[in-house]
Amino acid sequence: MSYKIKISPTAHEDICGIYDYVLKDGESIALNQVDEIYEALSNLSEFPLIGKELSSYVARKTDYRYIVIRKLYLAFYKIEIDEIKVLRIFRKDVDYLAKLRLK
Numbered sequence: 001m002s003y004k005i006k007i008s009p010t011a012h013e014d015i016c017g018i019y020d021y022v023l024k025d026g027e028s029i030a031l032n033q034v035d036e037i038y039e040a041l042s043n044l045s046e047f048p049l050i051g052k053e054l055s056s057y058v059a060r061k062t063d064y065r066y067i068v069i070r071k072l073y074l075a076f077y078k079i080e081i082d083e084i085k086v087l088r089i090f091r092k093d094v095d096y097l098a099k100l101r102l103k
Helices: 009-025 027-043
Strands: 003-007 065-069 073-079 083-091
Touching: 003 009, 003 027, 009 027, 009 083, 027 065, 027 073
Parallel strands: 003 083
Antiparallel strands: 065 073, 073 083
């Protein structure tokens, strides 16, 4: 089964923020990183279970899953009936549990 990928407005803002931050290193580098993020997210369409369950990492029950992208970013998503909802994308060094309100 192939899932539809739905990227939340907040996740789009996260990607734009990543682009803006990396832009200081050059436009081609920033575009490349954004392309790699979208490519990783598109892989979820065919392999939604590739991400780890966040509840195995935190003491709180949650249906969030996450994937690591380029060893720099974490993309958090939920599997719905026929779609993958990408909710947030953070750098690994951000307190993402607080931002996801899981702390």
